[in-house]
Amino acid sequence: xxxxxxxxxxxxxxxxxxxxxxxxxxxxxxxxxxxxxxxxxxxxxxxxxxxxxxxxxxxxxxxxxxxxxxxxxxxxxxxxxxxxxxxxxxxxxxxxxxxxxxxxxxxxxxxxxxxxxxxxxxxxxxxxxxxxxxxxxxxxxxxxxxxxxxxxxxxxxxxxxxxxxxxxxxxxxxxxxxxxxxxxxxxxxxxxxxxxxxxxxxxxxxxxxxxxxxxxxxxxxxxxxxxxxxxxxxxxxxxxxxxxxxxxxxxxxxxxxxxxxxxxxxxxxxxxxxxxxxxxxxxxxxxxxxxxxxxxxxxxxxxxxxxxxxxxxxxxxxxxxxxxxxxxxxxxxxxxxxxxxxxxxxxxxxxx
Ligand SMILES: Nc1ncnc2c1ncn2[C@@H]1O[C@H](COP(=O)(O)OP(=O)(O)O)[C@@H](O)[C@H]1O
Ligand SMILES: Cc1ncc(C[n+]2csc(CCOP(=O)(O)OP(=O)(O)O)c2C)c(N)n1
Ligand SMILES: [Mg+2]
Ligand SMILES: [Mg+2]
Ligand SMILES: [Mg+2]
Numbered sequence: 001x002x003x004x005x006x007x008x009x010x011x012x013x014x015x016x017x018x019x020x021x022x023x024x025x026x027x028x029x030x031x032x033x034x035x036x037x038x039x040x041x042x043x044x045x046x047x048x049x050x051x052x053x054x055x056x057x058x059x060x061x062x063x064x065x066x067x068x069x070x071x072x073x074x075x076x077x078x079x080x081x082x083x084x085x086x087x088x089x090x091x092x093x094x095x096x097x098x099x100x101x102x103x104x105x106x107x108x109x110x111x112x113x114x115x116x117x118x119x120x121x122x123x124x125x126x127x128x129x130x131x132x133x134x135x136x137x138x139x140x141x142x143x144x145x146x147x148x149x150x151x152x153x154x155x156x157x158x159x160x161x162x163x164x165x166x167x168x169x170x171x172x173x174x175x176x177x178x179x180x181x182x183x184x185x186x187x188x189x190x191x192x193x194x195x196x197x198x199x200x201x202x203x204x205x206x207x208x209x210x211x212x213x214x215x216x217x218x219x220x221x222x223x224x225x226x227x228x229x230x231x232x233x234x235x236x237x238x239x240x241x242x243x244x245x246x247x248x249x250x251x252x253x254x255x256x257x258x259x260x261x262x263x264x265x266x267x268x269x270x271x272x273x274x275x276x277x278x279x280x281x282x283x284x285x286x287x288x289x290x291x292x293x294x295x296x297x298x299x300x301x302x303x304x305x306x307x308x309x310x311x312x313x314x315x316x317x318x319x320x321x322x323x324x325x326x327x328x329x330x331x332x333x334x335x336x337x338x339x340x341x342x343x344x345x346x347x348x349x350x351x352x
Contacts, residue, residue: 252323
């Protein structure tokens with residue numbers, strides 16, 4: 001860290017031009033600088049609290065993400081958990097553990113990405129913690145959001161007869177990661193444009209996921225959404241979470257699952273099945289949910305007005321528990337409860 005000590009580092013990260021007046025507005029009574037932050041919340045709301053961590057070599061490596069992307073994605077993955085509740089993100093706390101020899105520029109870039117994401121979603125960074133680390137770097141982001149009281153969208157609300165929907169395309173992040181790991185080259189310097197890379201959209205999906213806050217809010221406000229989850233560990237794993245929490249079965253229909261062109265292209269070129277990325281890849285940060293079948297069209301129209309396209313990819317079935325895939329030929333295939341799991345297998349991809 002050169003000549004910068006812990007306190008100077010905090011001042012640098014939180015006091016400079018990156019942390020504009022914006023970070024001290026929006027309900028922040030006392031922000032960074034005291035023992036804790038004091039914030040105002042709107043009457044009639046409930047708080048939504050979540051925390052997600054990114055650790056070097058587990059969530060990122062020098063060949064997969066730049067510092068700026070790490071900061072952006074650490075904030076994005078925590079904000080995504082607020083989206084998954086249909087909430088509005090408001091405040092964040094950032095805990096950083098850094099090896100002592102970390103170049104100052106690296107931390108600065110990380111914070112640029114972090115503020116970039118926070119500003120985009122109206123999140124005020126009101127505090128955090130900074131420590132040294134004898135291992136790699138760890139970034140942990142706590143986000144506090146809010147929602148109208150009693151209206152948070154839970155995993156446990158799916159009902160038999162619901163349709164299952166997903167926002168956006170799944171599987172691209174995992175394919176982007178695969179490509180980056182195979183390529184195994186140091187990334188271009190900070191600020192280099194991801195567009196210059198082949199498979200830029202896959203890389204973008206991996207490095208700069210956009211949490212679906214607008215979609216989550218529109219789903220809640222529609223009053224038509226039942227269960228909701230964000231896709232961090234893969235479609236199969238998240239569908240299992242909804243099925244188990246709701247005590248129902250979920251059938252996913254293969255031909256209804258949208259696959260992005262760039263994922264097809266990459267999978268074909270590397271001899272992989274694109275559906276494997278969709279089902280077991282993770283880190284998409286799209287939303288997966290359920291809604292009463294009779295309101296599916298109405299919901300699609302309401303979300304369309306908010307600029308979000310919902311793909312109807314399955315339905316909730318009362319005749320089994322767990323998750324099944326209805327193959328294009330009609331074959332019914334039970335899906336393993338697998339996806340990313342931190343304590344299984346080296347790649348974390350084995351079953352539970
Ligand atoms: N170390 C922990 N202590 C307390 N609660 C935890 C811990 N780790 C995870 N949780 C909680 O367990 C649940 C599942 O966590 P996780 O799978 O990380 O959720 P998500 O995939 O939505 O980020 C969440 O409610 C989370 O807050
Ligand atoms: C170098 C590297 N290897 C593997 C992965 C894949 N990966 C790491 S964590 C993870 C799942 C999502 O992270 P997690 O901490 O489980 O988030 P949460 O479910 O808590 O939101 C995936 C797919 C990666 N991003 N980078
Ligand atoms: Mg988590
Ligand atoms: Mg999460
Ligand atoms: Mg996880």
